[in-house]
Structure formats: C-alpha cells, structure tokens
Amino acid sequence: MSDAGAGRKNPGLIEERIGYTFNDRALLTRALTRLAYTLEAGLPPETHMDALATLGDAVINVVVVEAVVAGGAHDKGAITNRKMNLVNMTRLRGLAEDLDLADYVRWGKGEAAQRVWTSGRVLAECLEALVGAVYLDGGMAAAAGVLRRLGLTEKG
Template sequence: MERFDYSELEKQLGYTFKDQSLLTQALTHRSYINEHADFPYPHNERLEFLGDAVLELIVTEYLYSHYENPEGDLTNWRAALVNAKTLAGIANQLHFEEYLLMSRGEAKDANSKARMYILANAIEAIIGAIYMDGGNDAAKGFIDRHILSHLDFILKNELYIDPKSKFQETAQELLGITPSYKVLEETGPDHAKEFTVGVFLEKELVAVGKGTSKQEAQISAAEAGLEEKGWRTKPGK
C-alpha cells in the first residue's frame, strides 16, 4: 500500500523489499485486523512461523560451523540468541516499533510483557518476509548483521546462563554465601497477581524484582542483583 513509506525502516533493516506488501504483513499484529476488517493484508503470524524456523536453522548452522563445543553449550547459546528478550531488544535497537500496526489498546500498553513478545514476534515475521522476498542469502545477511552480531557479548557476559544460577554460583564462589529469595509484596486480583521479590545475601537485600509469578520475580531480582553487584561478567575479568 502506497500510504506506508518504509524507506527509513529498510535502511535500518539493511534490506530493501521488492514486494512491500510482505513487509506490511510482517508488521501487522492480529489485533489490528480485529479493528480494521477491510485491511487488505493478513496479520503476521504465518510469517512469524516461517521466520522462527529460518532463524533457528541459520543460527544453528552458524554455531555448528564455528564452534566445536558439545550440543548442550550450543543449545544454550542458541536459546540466548533467539529468545524473546533478545529479539525484542534488537527490535528496539532497530527503532521499528513506530511502524507496527496494532489495535489502539495494544498500542497504549507500551511497557507490558505482551509488548516484548509482539516485538520479538515481529522480528521473526520480518525474517520470514525477507526470506520470502529475497531467499536464504538475504535472510542470512539480516541474521548475521542484527542477531549473530550479539553472540560475542552473550558469551562474554554468560547471558546463556539463567540469572538465578549465575547469581548463586557467583555468590558462592566469591562470598561463600547461598542467596535466598523472599516475597516482599503481592498485588492485584488472583487472576492477575504481581509479585515483588527480594534477593538476599544473608541479611543484605541486594535487589528487587517483579513478575506475574514468584519464579519470574525471582529471576528478575537475580538479574537486578547481577547488575547491582557487577557480576554480569566472569569473576576476576
């Protein structure tokens, strides 16, 4: 559709579409179709399905070709590269949220966990669209530039290790202390609880995290604790 000007977005993506409708579809969330029944393109979930498979294959092939580590390592590294948090962060770096077509309600809810998944899914849909428009080499070029380029940072900072495990291992190694977690607050109705959890080193409250489950809040607290203690990088490095 001519009313969408994607020239700036394509510069950010590093790819120019021959079929602009594929990019429009990749940026169309299901909620937008619900409010615009006459919209001529489908939502992005089929492209997301395709892009997810393309992304996993290309990342897997890269890791297999460049590292001789065992399967478990490669699986963890791949998961860190393609999880929703990483992909949503890449979406933010590419500044394409303003191009997403969403319902008015979704557009207003900018800070929710749902928005993170919308952004991550849109990255996968764009990969699917690039694959359909330009083939495997074009998709590989996008993934090399925008996703595999984060691998060194992930490995250096051990982001493939879940925050709770890393916080515990580092606390035990450096201080001889096993961290503990305590629920500090519960808010909201039973069907939509939010938990605030603190992570402690003995009596010291190191950091606080929030989540819709106790486990999620603990992970958030551990992540904040790693930042607070400067333990994101390996001890002594």
C-alpha cells in the first residue's frame, strides 16, 4: 500500500480489479471519496461515500445470506453463523487491502497524514461504499458478481 493513499491511481483501474465497468462513473468517484475530502474541497454533501457504504453493507449481507442459503443451509442459526464468518470487518478490510483500495480513495488531508486506512474499519467502509455503488449502477446481480470475484462468496 502506498504511503500517500490519496487517490493517486486512476479510478478506472479499480474497475479492472473488481471486474465491473461503471455506466455512471460519478458513482465510482463518489464511492472513492471520503467525507473529509468533500469538506476540505467544498464539494456538495452528496458527493462522499457514507450513504453508499451504508447501502453496500446491506447489499453484502443480502448477497452473502443468499449464497449461504443457495449452498444448502436452512437452519437460521447456521445461516447466521456462516454469514458472520464471511462478513466481518477483518474480512472486508482484507479484501480492500487485496485491491489496494486505499490507493484509489480521495482522503482528507488529516486522514492521509494519519494513514487512517491502516487501522480499524475505514477500509472495510470503503469496500462497502464500492459495493453500494456497483449495486446502484448495475443491480444486485452486478454486486453479487463483484463479491464472488473478490472471493467473499463461493456462489452468487
């Protein structure tokens, strides 16, 4: 991962990495833009990733539960346990790290100076935002395909 982590790479490269090309490139840009960056740049509030991260979290849960059920699980407890094993901040952060996602995100100056992507759930939220953007752009099948290609689900 780069030291800067300030969106230095071409966002189009992330499309290659996830195997999905956006119809609406503004959604991709929004998914890669942190709130701190928008505040510093004086951008409108609807241009940062937070809402997309919330949406992406829900989409990831639906896709994973659907895949677990399709895989033969029928017991509510077993489904919940399998989902919890597949979807957690550590796992999502690892997938984001595998994509070098921090290199594509537009970070606020303080975030970049502190390298906030190196700890906690920050990168997991960035991945959730990316999935939320894919969902809005291409629907559930597109989001499920991205998650499958990233290795989060075996099927879906």
